Amino acid sequence: MAKGTIRYWAAAKAAAGVDEEPYDAATLADALARAALLDGRGADFGQVVARSSFLVDGAPVGTRPHEAIDLPEGGVVEVLPPFAGG
Template sequence: MAKGTIRYWAAAKAAAGTGEEPYDAETLAEAMAAAAARHGRGGEFRRVVGRSSFLVDGDPVGARPHASVALPEDGVVEVLPPFAGG
């Protein structure tokens, strides 16, 4: 298992109730499933994260299946919800 940090931004931060937390997972899918189990809160966390985009050590995940995205040791996962604005 790799250990690193998940950073939440904007609505993801509000839904998680924290700006960051550690991960202990092999893949992005595993890390986010563990986070969802911690932050159930009536589905708000899952809803926000389900619409979010992700960076792993600054690289966009894009449309890749999260189960195929390996997480590095001491890596950083950024959870970026859709932003509104003009």
């Protein structure tokens, strides 16, 4: 298990109700599953995360939190929902 920080942006921040929070997990999928179980998080959180892209320590890891994406000790996960604007 590794400890680090999850940062939420835009709709992910609104669904999580916080800007960031700690993780204690071995993989990205595990960290996001644990985050989904926190009090006050409903289906909206899961829906936003399912549509999001992810960075781990600034490196893109795709749009799906696969079990194979290991998290580093002291790492930062960025949850980036689709952005729109003009």
